[in-house]
Amino acid sequence: MGNACIGLLNHKFFILYLFYVVNFCSQVTGPFLMLFCYGERDSDDGSDNESFGMFTLLVFYPNEFISLALATALMLGIGFMLVYQIVILLMNKTTMEVSLDPKSSPFRHKGIVHNIRMIFGDRVCYWFSPFHDPFPDMKLVAFTPSERQLMQFGVPVKDRNSGRHGLDYIQCIIPTVRSV
Template sequence: MALSRGLRWCQRIFSWVPVVIITAVVLWSYYAYVFELCLFTLSNPLEKVCYLFAFHVCFAMFIWTYWKSIFTLPSQPSKKFHLSYTDKEKYENEERPEAQKQILNDIAKKLPVYTRAASKAVRFCDWCQVIKPDRCHHCSVCEMCVLKMDHHCPWVNNCIGFSNYKFFLLFLAYSMLYCIYVASTVLQYFIKYWVGEIHNDRAKFHVLFLLFVALMFFVSLMFLFGYHCWLVSKNRSTLEAFTSPVFLRGPDRNGFDLGALKNLEQVFGKEKKYWFLPIFTSLGDGHFFPMRTQSESSSPLLSTEHQWEDGRSDEETNPLQIEDQAVRIEMET
């Protein structure tokens, strides 16, 4: 037990190594740009002021979004999705798999759960003892179920999901902006150092590596950011891009695709003035997501969500019945 606890602490300590590396590189880039380039190399005062002002704007947005990506805790399923003491005891005492499956089905009827496991069973996490909401997955690194989990990112030492996916996207965008700004403003002085117009060996070293590091990070971030932009346009997570979510009607990779604009609003919200700020504006609470088909996203389904939130009885509305009706409507059409 003590050994296991010690290994867990070592794992947690080493998990911060990528964050420390990124932080060290960013701090060095700040010193190299502000001091070695702007203060020690540039001679025009107006040029210094313009360079420093634009740099600090990019730097501030980059740091803000990186901080939010790291320290925004992943959202977990609410208590409504946890088994009660009675249900948990009943589930654990039952040895027959089919009977356990039926117990979970009965509990899930009271919840807005529309996706299933590949076996069509209700998705249940044995570690967290929770019925998984749609698009929720268990992260083995964080040791918790995460709402709308996208992936676990070692560079922010955090699980990217419903609570911080917008922050992560903005972090990638402002990282690219930071890199391209640094590279574009450093390039002309790199050339001047290279042809011998400016003689400062120490600054030359910093400018050389500043350009190289900025371009290297920009290229790698460009592909990652482009991939996530494609995911947002399709309303998919990274996990859903590899494994399609399963509904009662079967697997459907585009099950949550509402169209490009609505997909964008799911992550960034309806207020466009907040889209570029690391402020949480995503729609919903992470437990329920509108679905693609008209029969699934119609008012009866939304009514189901509100009734679940209000704590009404499952006799008034049954999510599984609505899903079955949706399947029959699709088959008829």
């Protein structure tokens, strides 16, 4: 199973990583698509009717052809993964939670907006920033930073207020448990 280590704490950053990779690959692929659609501009008379195909690109510009092929393959593959991650984000799940039995799953769909705010945080201006952690917005402030670090490594820590174990942070060991 791929992406098994994507839990609640790093789901935002994984989605942003996929978004930035697809964005970069589309910026590499975009000019080539424009070149194929509109042709090469002739420098003599300014006409746009010359065709520019894949064979011409392969013969005269082999490095650019390899860049186009790699960028297109990455854009398609990672683009499908990005769409999948967005769909399961809207369903209030992570990649590990998708494989659980839906009847015995403790997770409830709380609405699309609430699901997005739980992963990306309450401040919309920070949603696309990889430097702002939505950690305080996830209702996880009952634990000290050292307890949070222990939980990231899979050590369950008991919450002093509710008595529950802080399993929200265990990634790669058991599925992420969110507040119900």
